[in-house]
Amino acid sequence: MATTVRLTVLTGPHKNRKFCFCGPTRCQVGRALDCFVQLSGTERDQLISRHHCQLDIDLPLVQIGDLGS
Numbered sequence: 001m002a003t004t005v006r007l008t009v010l011t012g013p014h015k016n017r018k019f020c021f022c023g024p025t026r027c028q029v030g031r032a033l034d035c036f037v038q039l040s041g042t043e044r045d046q047l048i049s050r051h052h053c054q055l056d057i058d059l060p061l062v063q064i065g066d067l068g069s
Helices: 042-045
Strands: 006-008 020-024 025-030 051-059 061-066
Touching: 020 025
Parallel strands: none
Antiparallel strands: 006 020, 025 051, 051 061
16 A cells, blocks of 8 residues: 555646655635745746645545635
8 A cells, every 4th residue: 555645736737746645634715924845936826725625644535625815
C-alpha cells in the first residue's frame, strides 16, 4: 500500500505544482499564508478563498471538506 499521497495541480497558473503528504495529515488549501497548499500569486487566484477547503488524509482514506467560504 502507498505511504505517500501526492496532489498535482492539473490546470491554471499553478499547473504541475505538486504537494506530497506522508502519513496522517490534516491541512487547509487556499490563498492564505497559513495554508499548506497555498494557491496564490496571480489575478486568477482571487477566485480561490483564503481558506478554501480542508484535506484529511489517513491512508487509505482521503477526504476533502468544503470550508464554506
